[in-house]
Amino acid sequence: MVDKILAEYGAVVLDRNAKRLVVQVDDKQLRPLAEKLFESGFYYANGVGVDERGLGHDFAMYHVFASEKDKLYLVVKVSTSNLKLPSITPVIPGSNWAEREAMDMLGLEFEGHPEPERLILPDDWPKGVYPLRKEFDYNERPEFVERKPESTPQRTDVVQLPLGPYHPALHEPEYFEIHVDGEVITDAKYRGFHIHRGMEKLAEGRLTLNQVPFLAERICGICGFTHSIAYCQAVADAAGLDWPERAKYIGVILLEIERLHSHLLWVGVVFHLLGFDSGFMHMWRIREKVMDIAEALTGNRKTYGLVLIGGMRRDIDESRKNWVLKTLTELREETERVSKDIFGMKELINRIKGIGVLPKEDARALGVLGPVARASGIDTDVRRDHPYLAYDKLDFKVPVYPEGDVLARLLVRYDEIIESFRLLEQALSEMPQGDVMIEDYTIPSGRVGLGATEAPRGEDVHFVITGVESKVYRWHPRAPTYNNLPSVPIMLRGNNIADAPIIIASIDPCFSCTDHVAIVRKGKVIWKGPLGEGVKQVGR
Amino acid sequence: MTWVALAVNILFVLFYAPLMDGIERQVRARLQCRKGPPITQTWWDILKLLRRPPVAPEKAVRPIFNLAPLVAFAALLTAFILVPTLLPHSITFWGDLILVIYLMNSATLALVFGGFASQNPYAHIGADREVNIFLVEELALAFVIVTLAIVNGSLTIEKLFPVQLKLSVAIALIAFVVLVYIASARIPFDIPEAEPEIVEGALIEYSGSQLAFAKYAIYLKRLLLFSLLLNFVLPRNGVVRPLLFVIALPILSIIYASIEAYCGRYRVTEAIRLLKRISIVTMISWVIAIAGW
Numbered sequence: 001m002v003d004k005i006l007a008e009y010g011a012v013v014l015d016r017n018a019k020r021l022v023v024q025v026d027d028k029q030l031r032p033l034a035e036k037l038f039e040s041g042f043y044y045a046n047g048v049g050v051d052e053r054g055l056g057h058d059f060a061m062y063h064v065f066a067s068e069k070d071k072l073y074l075v076v077k078v079s080t081s082n083l084k085l086p087s088i089t090p091v092i093p094g095s096n097w098a099e100r101e102a103m104d105m106l107g108l109e110f111e112g113h114p115e116p117e118r119l120i121l122p123d124d125w126p127k128g129v130y131p132l133r134k135e136f137d138y139n140e141r142p143e144f145v146e147r148k149p150e151s152t153p154q155r156t157d158v159v160q161l162p163l164g165p166y167h168p169a170l171h172e173p174e175y176f177e178i179h180v181d182g183e184v185i186t187d188a189k190y191r192g193f194h195i196h197r198g199m200e201k202l203a204e205g206r207l208t209l210n211q212v213p214f215l216a217e218r219i220c221g222i223c224g225f226t227h228s229i230a231y232c233q234a235v236a237d238a239a240g241l242d243w244p245e246r247a248k249y250i251g252v253i254l255l256e257i258e259r260l261h262s263h264l265l266w267v268g269v270v271f272h273l274l275g276f277d278s279g280f281m282h283m284w285r286i287r288e289k290v291m292d293i294a295e296a297l298t299g300n301r302k303t304y305g306l307v308l309i310g311g312m313r314r315d316i317d318e319s320r321k322n323w324v325l326k327t328l329t330e331l332r333e334e335t336e337r338v339s340k341d342i343f344g345m346k347e348l349i350n351r352i353k354g355i356g357v358l359p360k361e362d363a364r365a366l367g368v369l370g371p372v373a374r375a376s377g378i379d380t381d382v383r384r385d386h387p388y389l390a391y392d393k394l395d396f397k398v399p400v401y402p403e404g405d406v407l408a409r410l411l412v413r414y415d416e417i418i419e420s421f422r423l424l425e426q427a428l429s430e431m432p433q434g435d436v437m438i439e440d441y442t443i444p445s446g447r448v449g450l451g452a453t454e455a456p457r458g459e460d461v462h463f464v465i466t467g468v469e470s471k472v473y474r475w476h477p478r479a480p481t482y483n484n485l486p487s488v489p490i491m492l493r494g495n496n497i498a499d500a501p502i503i504i505a506s507i508d509p510c511f512s513c514t515d516h517v518a519i520v521r522k523g524k525v526i527w528k529g530p531l532g533e534g535v536k537q538v539g540r
Numbered sequence: 541m542t543w544v545a546l547a548v549n550i551l552f553v554l555f556y557a558p559l560m561d562g563i564e565r566q567v568r569a570r571l572q573c574r575k576g577p578p579i580t581q582t583w584w585d586i587l588k589l590l591r592r593p594p595v596a597p598e599k600a601v602r603p604i605f606n607l608a609p610l611v612a613f614a615a616l617l618t619a620f621i622l623v624p625t626l627l628p629h630s631i632t633f634w635g636d637l638i639l640v641i642y643l644m645n646s647a648t649l650a651l652v653f654g655g656f657a658s659q660n661p662y663a664h665i666g667a668d669r670e671v672n673i674f675l676v677e678e679l680a681l682a683f684v685i686v687t688l689a690i691v692n693g694s695l696t697i698e699k700l701f702p703v704q705l706k707l708s709v710a711i712a713l714i715a716f717v718v719l720v721y722i723a724s725a726r727i728p729f730d731i732p733e734a735e736p737e738i739v740e741g742a743l744i745e746y747s748g749s750q751l752a753f754a755k756y757a758i759y760l761k762r763l764l765l766f767s768l769l770l771n772f773v774l775p776r777n778g779v780v781r782p783l784l785f786v787i788a789l790p791i792l793s794i795i796y797a798s799i800e801a802y803c804g805r806y807r808v809t810e811a812i813r814l815l816k817r818i819s820i821v822t823m824i825s826w827v828i829a830i831a832g833w
């Protein structure tokens with residue numbers, strides 16, 4: 001099926017294995033091919049611009065498509081010598097941010113892009129300086145130019161309410177500009193990327209292949225482990241490595257622990273946003289035990305520092321296995337009991353029912369992932385569709401709800417909590433003995449690798465091109481919030497201002513995971529919203 | 541003698557109002573499996589805030605913004621001169637019940653005006669919600685008072701309590717118990733202050749001693765509502781009254797705080813719908829009172 005489409009548009013296969021396929025197409029064929037792929041069930045997973053001059057080529061854009069039906073990741077490469085490429089955003093809206101990111105970071109131009117504006121670089125970054133080009137040194141600091149205020153026209157018929165960059169309901173800096181008419185939201189705009197850490201450049205500039213996992217784990221304070229696994233899977237994919245069985249099971253166990261504590265944390269935060277602090281406290285009390293389990297197994301509550309390209313650095317502490325299994329059973333019963341009480345609170349459930357609806361078509365077009373997609377009726381889960389580690393040997397269900405509202409997102413995550421308990425019990429009791437690491441391997445240079453994991457918030461995709469001397473030539477992590485955030489304005493429209501925080505929180509946003517690309521001078525304010533200008537009440 | 545008793549009453553409420561918040565915080569903490577802060581914590585918070593200088597936003601309408609917390613605080617203290625609390629003494633005259641309601645409302649409105657004067661969009665939304673709820677709440681409260689006035693043939697607090705037990709009074713009393721809960725802005729009715737949504741609403745720009753007075757006023761309002769409620773049931777005179785009063789206050793705190801711990805916040809529209817229903821109930825009690833039951 002895929003091969004037929006690819007042959008039709010003259011794509012040349014560069015590399016293939018069972019899980020992913022790398023092809024190159026002519027830039028004229030790109031847009032029709034993308035349209036055809038989207039129609040046949042592919043969604044836009046990741047987009048990476050690469051400065052390939054160091055590998056003896058020109059600039060290139062890698063579009064990564066994924067399909068649950070074909071169980072395949074399709075990497076479509078287009079090269080350009082004059083920095084101009086056709087934009088595929090008109091046919092797949094999900095590629096909007098990826099193309100703008102490549103514009104900012106590499107200076108590629110996408111012809112036909114609907115909004116070719118800066119996305120990631122701050123306003124005071126000078127024009128014509130592209131941080132991800134190879135001639136730009138990782139510790140270079142360009143001169144700042146004067147920031148030009150955004151020229152968005154002031155609406156006179158509605159009240160503009162700035163939500164962020166600092167707001168107690170948003171635990172990380174980001175900016176939503178919400179237009180309200182009375183208490184009803186008429187429009188919403190998002191401006192993010194306030195916390196760029198320049199991780200890609202750092203990895204390319206001064207880390208070796210085996211140091212990057214530690215950096216990757218620090219992408220996120222909640223779901224960091226899944227990033228380090230995704231990175232190592234990507235390198236293992238490029239080099240054709242296969243981990244020992246025991247290492248795969250350890251990976252599953254820790255990933256599920258991470259999902260458990262992440263989901264419990266989220267459910268607690270949702271209750272807090274609804275003003276129900278007792279639910280918040282009880283959820284976090286249960287979560288605390290999950291952290292204890294992580295500590296018992298790895299020695300750390302968070303950021304286990306366990307993964308290398310060849311597998312796990314340390315074995316987990318087997319002597320605690322019985323205690324862990326017993327605690328897990330208790331926790332599962334307690335979660336079920338507390339949740340039963342909470343789901344019985346009619347007022348609470350009514351408040352999140354029917355708000356923040358994301359229709360399935362919009363969700364698919366934007367490439368929405370994880371629990372948000374599953375709550376909009378999209379049956380997707382990397383663990384089942386593109387099995388990694390030991391997930392193909394374990395039994396679990398993928399919950400899907402068609403309603404698309406905040407309640408559905410809560411129910412999806414609740415079901416996943418229960419499935420995670422089951423997965424943990426299976427993995428712990430079926431874990432085989434043996435080595436946890438392969439040490440004897442070589443990494444060829446210039447190879448493309450792709451690693452995908454199902455993070456608590458959705459699919460993580462890490463794209464790697466290996467370099468010489470144990471370096472990574474290009475590393476591009478894509479966190480699920482990157483794909484989920486563009487759907488928030490759709491969810492917000494037509495809802496009540498009182499529901500805005502809960503709707504924003506319902507995608508479980510992780511802003512620092514998303515913001516990993518630009519370099520920002522410490523302490524420098526890069527974006528200032530109209531906070532403090534007060535309400536524009538003209539015409540009200 | 542009356543003046544001494546009034547001074548005792550005022551000192552008692554000034555001391556107890558923040559302590560009552562401390563007790564309620566402790567109750568909620570226990571229900572959430574937390575240790576919680578000591579019950580004196582609210583007092584320490586207020587003392588700390590009183591020492592800090594207030595900061596006003598640049599665009600605020602200074603006179604209104606600066607005065608609002610003090611007006612609210614003063615209005616509530618004045619109300620306590622008219623309502624018997626620990627000791628059954630108070631200044632009485634015809635219609636003092638109406639003045640008490642007026643003073644209580646002017647405290648609420650002072651904070652609303654302070655919110656508007658701060659020119660902060662979140663304060664605007666908070667003040668807007670406060671007014672919305674306040675208007676419907678008033679309607680219900682008015683019917684409760686009218687019911688009591690008809691049954692007792694007076695608008696003087698002294699002649700009102702203890703009330704005669706009649707069907708209309710019983711209905712009005714039940715409605716009043718609910719209204720006390722709503723008027724003290726407890727979850728699910730803390731909509732004007734909803735921290736995660738609009739960041740303390742009207743209070744968002746207040747700081748230092750001004751914030752201390754605004755918070756103090758809110759605690760005093762809760763205590764005033766409890767005192768009114770207790771006057772319905774406690775004996776008018778005698779030594780047992782102060783004793784019962786001191787015992788009953790924490791019990792009310794425990795009951796109200798426990799309900800609060802097991803609720804999520806309403807939207808404004810939901811709260812108003814509920815308040816309209818309560819208004820209808822109080823209206824029925826008024827009709828029954830006219831009929832003479």
